[in-house]
Every structure is written in C-alpha cells, then in structure tokens.
Amino acid sequence: MSDLLHRRFLFVTGKGGVGKTTVTAAVALRLAAEGKRVLIAMCDAKERLSRMLGVDTIEDQIVNVRPGIDAVRITAEQAMREYGEMMLKSRTVYKAVFENKYTKTFFSGVPGLHEWAMLGKAWYHSIEENDDGSPTYDVVLFDAPATGHGLDMLRVPKVIVEVVPPGLLRRDAERAWTMFQDPEQSGVIVVTLPEDMPTNETLELDATLRSDLKLPVKLLVINGVIDELFSEAERSQLLQPHSLDRSKPGDAAIGAAIRRAIRENVQAESLSRLDAIDAPKLRLPFVYEDAAVPHVVANLSERFAHLE
Ligand SMILES: Nc1ncnc2c1ncn2[C@@H]1O[C@H](COP(=O)(O)OP(=O)(O)OP(=O)(O)O)[C@@H](O)[C@H]1O
Numbered sequence: 431m432s433d434l435l436h437r438r439f440l441f442v443t444g445k446g447g448v449g450k451t452t453v454t455a456a457v458a459l460r461l462a463a464e465g466k467r468v469l470i471a472m473c474d475a476k477e478r479l480s481r482m483l484g485v486d487t488i489e490d491q492i493v494n495v496r497p498g499i500d501a502v503r504i505t506a507e508q509a510m511r512e513y514g515e516m517m518l519k520s521r522t523v524y525k526a527v528f529e530n531k532y533t534k535t536f537f538s539g540v541p542g543l544h545e546w547a548m549l550g551k552a553w554y555h556s557i558e559e560n561d562d563g564s565p566t567y568d569v570v571l572f573d574a575p576a577t578g579h580g581l582d583m584l585r586v587p588k589v590i591v592e593v594v595p596p597g598l599l600r601r602d603a604e605r606a607w608t609m610f611q612d613p614e615q616s617g618v619i620v621v622t623l624p625e626d627m628p629t630n631e632t633l634e635l636d637a638t639l640r641s642d643l644k645l646p647v648k649l650l651v652i653n654g655v656i657d658e659l660f661s662e663a664e665r666s667q668l669l670q671p672h673s674l675d676r677s678k679p680g681d682a683a684i685g686a687a688i689r690r691a692i693r694e695n696v697q698a699e700s701l702s703r704l705d706a707i708d709a710p711k712l713r714l715p716f717v718y719e720d721a722a723v724p725h726v727v728a729n730l731s732e733r734f735a736h737l738e
Pocket residue numbers: 445446447448449450451452453474478576653654655714715716717718719720721722723
C-alpha cells in the first residue's frame with residue numbers, strides 16, 4: 431500500500447468487466463482508512479459505484495459518499511462545457527465559441543477532445559486547492575474506461591503535448607502529462623482476471639503503458655482468484671481423456687471435477703504468465719455472492735492493507 435499512499439493521481443484500468451470499479455471502491459476505502467482525502471472520478475456509462483458503496487446514484491456533481499471519500503461521475507458533455515468555460519473563463523464566451531453551430535461541429539470533430547476534457551477534469555481535481563492553498567484532495571482515483579478506450583484516453587494528453595501549438599490547451603496537457611509520468615505523483619493500477627483473454631490483454635496493456643506511454647504501473651490486481659482444490663498431479667489426471675456416462679452419479683461428479691480442473695488449470699497458466707509483469711501483485715478472491723455490495727467491497731479493501 432505504501433507505494434499507493436503518496437500518489438496524487440491513480441488510474442484504475444483493465445479490460446471491460448474485470449472489476450475496475452470494485453477495485454476503485456476498495457482502494458478508496460483503504461486510502462480513506464489511512465486518513466487520505468479521496469476523490470473517485472469515474473466515467474462509467476452505467477454507474478455501479480453507488481451500489482457498491484450503498485449510496486444514492488452518483489451524478490455529475492461531487493458528492494460525499496463516505497468519511498474522506500467524495501465521488502463524481504464525469505460525462506463527456508459536461509466535461510467539455512466545464513473545460514471550455516475554464517479555458518475561456520466565462521460562460522457567455524464559452525457559449526459563443528462552443529455552442530456556435532459551426533465551431534460546435536468543429537470541436538466535436540477534434541479527435542480526443544472529449545476524452546481529454548474528461549481526463550483533464552479528473553486531473554484538474556487533483557491540483558485543486560482550498561482557499562488556504564492546501565490541496566482539496568490527497569488523491570484522485572480515476573476509474574478509467576475499459577482497456578481500448580482507457581488507453582485512447584491516456585494517449586490524448588501525450589498527443590496534445592506532441593502536436594498542439596503552445597497555448598492554454600497545451601499548457602494544461604503538458605502539466606497533466608508530466609504529472610502522469612512521474613512515479614512519485616501518479617500511477618496506474620491494472621486490474622485483470624486470471625483467465626486467457628484478460629491475461630493476453632493485460633500483458634499487452636502493460637507493455638503499452640511502459641514502452642509507449644511511459645506511465646508507472648504501480649500494482650497489478652488479479653481479481654476473482656479461485657482456491658485450488660486439486661494439486662497439479664490431480665489436475666493432469668482429471669484432464670486425461672475420460673469416457674463418462676453422465677447419467678451415472680459418479681461420472682457426473684467426475685465431470686464436475688473435470689470442469690473445475692480445467693478452470694484451475696487456466697488460472698494457474700494465467701497466473702504464471704502474469705508473473706512476467708514487473709509490478710507488485712495483489713490477488714483478490716472470487717466471491718461466491720453478489721460482490722457489488724458494501725460489506726463485500728469493504729472485505730476486499732482489507733486485502734490492500736497487507737500490500738508491501
Ligand atoms: N472478486 C469478485 N468476485 C465475484 N464477483 C466480482 C468480483 N469483483 C467484481 N465482481 C463483480 O463483477 C462485476 C463487474 O465488476 P465491476 O463493475 O467492478 O467491473 P468493471 O471492470 O468496472 O466493469 P466495466 O468495464 O463494465 O466498468 C460486478 O457485478 C462485480 O460485483
């Protein structure tokens with residue numbers, strides 16, 4: 431946990447449905463337990479965080495969801511409006527520029543601008559200050575969109591820094607990008623499942639984050655890990671060809687054992703492939719009940735306490 435404790439901005443990313451929002455909620459609870467003031471910023475179209483925390487639906491205004499934890503949902507449209515207003519310093523000027531029918535199509539046609547407005551808004555909260563100059567939040571946890579989208583989003587500030595001429599847009603993107611690349615200030619938490627496809631995607635994601643984007647990967651969370659019921663020897667025995675008569679109870683039981691052995695095998699292979707990723711790893715257990723409820727998320731958050 432110590433490496434996550436002192437960051438200002440943490441991205442949580444991974445393939446769709448692997449548990450990013452669950453992990454975001456669990457990390458937020460853990461950081462708040464350590465006395466941090468946390469903002470969860472998310473861009474899920476379907477907002478599931480509120481159910482995990484047992485609070486009302488989270489909208490696009492910041493709300494307090496737990497002691498020390500605020501949350502906000504970021505939509506592209508609102509982020510564009512706020513970002514435009516911030517840059518142009520006035521709603522009237524914003525309207526004239528962004529809501530003008532010609533420039534409107536122009537701006538919505540700029541690839542990546544929506545993504546940057548969303549990410550930029552989340553980043554902006556991480557440098558936001560109270561009246562006395564102290565930071566409003568110790569850390570912003572960004573529940574990023576699933577891999578493909580998440581990476582596209584992360585690429586935008588890099589592209590802006592590389593191609594946009596100096597000006598306001600570039601100034602902010604440069605500040606954000608410098609901060610995202612700084613392992614003292616920021617980091618990426620990658621979430622995966624110990625299965626074939628998510629493992630492939632995670633290995634690719636990790637490579638892209640490191641070599642292409644040069645962003646610090648702080649933690650790999652392997653979510654939904656099942657207990658191994660069988661030893662390797664038992665597994666390989668079960669995975670031999672069998673001729674089963676499913677109508678016989680004994681054979682049906684062996685069939686069930688075979689299915690479990692297959693799953694355990696896939697998991698063991700995935701875990702050993704994921705070992706290649708050079709980051710601390712945390713395994714979270716597969717939960718055999720509805721996991722999107724407060725007590726389960728609180729239990730999962732305990733696991734983060736034992737991180738080195
Ligand atoms: N360890 C676990 N055991 C069992 N179920 C889990 C576990 N972690 C998450 N889940 C469940 O899996 C589903 C997907 O989790 P979650 O919403 O966190 O994924 P996500 O990566 O944020 O998805 P999306 O890409 O759609 O935003 C949820 O119903 C969640 O409760």
